[in-house]
Amino acid sequence: MRLVTFRDGKGTRIGALDEAGKVLDLAAADAVLPRDMLGLIAGGEATLALARAAETTAPIVEDAIILAPIPRPAKNxxxxxxxxxxxxxxxxxxxxxxxxxxxxxxxxxxxxxxxxxxxxxxxxxxxxxxxxxxxxxxxxxxxxxxxxxxxxxxxxxxxxxxxxxxxxxxxxxxxxxxxxxxxxxxxxxxxxxxxxxxxxxxxxxxxxxxxxxxxxxxxxxxxxxxxxxxxxxxxxxxxxxxxxxxxxxxxxxxxxxxxxxxxxxxxxxxxxxxxxxxxxxxxxxxxxxxx
Structure with missing residues (x-):
């Protein structure tokens, strides 16, 4: 799975890349998922499993701008x-x-x-x-x-x-x-x-x-x-x-x-x-x- 942080007209949130490199909106498929990468990582295997499940039904975001996957790391x-x-x-x-x-x-x-x-x-x-x-x-x-x-x-x-x-x-x-x-x-x-x-x-x-x-x-x-x-x-x-x-x-x-x-x-x-x-x-x- 390839996870990204992206921005569009609805704000910034996490997504996944499909095989063609298109951004999939994970939050649109599962509103329970964290909207930021640090939250997803901190959630451990259970949250990652939710993200994998959401990937199968997540819609493509046509106007997505891909950001750094962790735009603001918590530490150096x-x-x-x-x-x-x-x-x-x-x-x-x-x-x-x-x-x-x-x-x-x-x-x-x-x-x-x-x-x-x-x-x-x-x-x-x-x-x-x-x-x-x-x-x-x-x-x-x-x-x-x-x-x-x-x-x-x-x-x-x-x-x-x-x-x-x-x-x-x-x-x-x-x-x-x-x-x-x-x-x-x-x-x-x-x-x-x-x-x-x-x-x-x-x-x-x-x-x-x-x-x-x-x-x-x-x-x-x-x-x-x-x-x-x-x-x-x-x-x-x-x-x-x-x-x-x-x-x-x-x-x-x-x-x-x-x-x-x-x-x-x-x-x-x-x-x-x-x-x-x-x-x-x-x-x-x-x-x-x-x-």
Whole structure:
């Protein structure tokens, strides 16, 4: 099942995508369902079962505008840096990594992006807010937590996952380097495009077989599978939950593959008028223009 948050003339609510990518109005089929994604996730398996049942009779919304699946996360988005081998190498050699000397990290590098950075599909990435002119893209597969927990074991990690979505970890590289800690370079308003949907964990499989590709202006820049991660999904969940309680609706962006703008000589930063397209089969396409 692919769940979305959408808006039309009747307001904002949750829906599902059919096989053709059309938005189905779940609330119209079952008025008991929560109208927001965080409420649906918090409702657990019982609420998800209601959503699956509603999907079979839900009408298509012709004028739906798809938003980020969780337009306003309750907490910062957890992000993981340098989590693909080839990207770790390109970042280390780029001159923009001021955080550590090792190329491949010994443990997950975890940082965060604030809720105010989240935008949805087709919304402009506000590169004009990056005064350094060094805005870069990072296509990522993200985990959406479904069941809360602290001290979650790797063996139990998949039982805490609600589903998966796509995140573009947009980054002002000069600010990332200047401030050492990455939140100022990565947490700018609008620097976290997300969507278009959350594919539920049962539909993605355990472990999920997900692949990601990123294009800039039609040019393929990134391609990898989630199997290429240095630290896999169970390790990320165990590492973060050892210190911080994970709650329903929390998001973990798992890292980006090689092929980002700073991997080129000279760097190929985003400019107004560019378009970034990220695709994960089974989830969909997250596309955003650059402003």
């Amino acid at each position: 988005i957890f992000c993981v840096g340098k989590n693909y081998h080839e990207h770790a190498k390109e970042f280390a050699s780029s001159g923009f990594d001021a955080t550590a000397k090792e190329v491949v990290p010994e443990a997950p590098v975890v940082f965060s992006k604030p809720p105010t950075s989240v935008i949805g599909p087709n919304e402009p990435i506000p590169s004009f807010l990056d005064s350094s002119g060094s805005t870069d893209y990072e296509g990522e597969i993200a985990i959406v937590i479904g069941r809360s927990g602290r001290g979650i074991s790797e063996a139990d990690a998949y039982n805490h996952i609600f589903g998966y979505t796509i995140v573009n970890d947009v980054t002002a590289r000069t600010l990332q380097h200047k401030h050492r800690q990455w939140i100022l370079g990565k947490g700018i308003d609008g620097f976290c495009p997300m969507g278009p949907a959350i594919v539920t964990a049962d539909a993605a499989g355990t472990p999920p077989r997900l692949a990601i590709s990123t294009w800039v202006n039609g040019e393929l820049r990134q391609r990898a599978t989630i199997d290429d991660l240095i630290f896999g999904i169970p390790t990320l969940i165990a590492t973060i939950s050892a210190a911080i309680t994970l709650e329903p609706g929390d998001i973990i962006a798992t890292g980006t593959p090689a092929g980002v703008g700073i991997g080129f000589t000279p760097p190929r930063f985003l400019r107004p008028g560019d378009t970034v397209r990220i695709e994960v089969p089974g989830i969909g396409v997250l596309e955003n223009p650059v402003a």
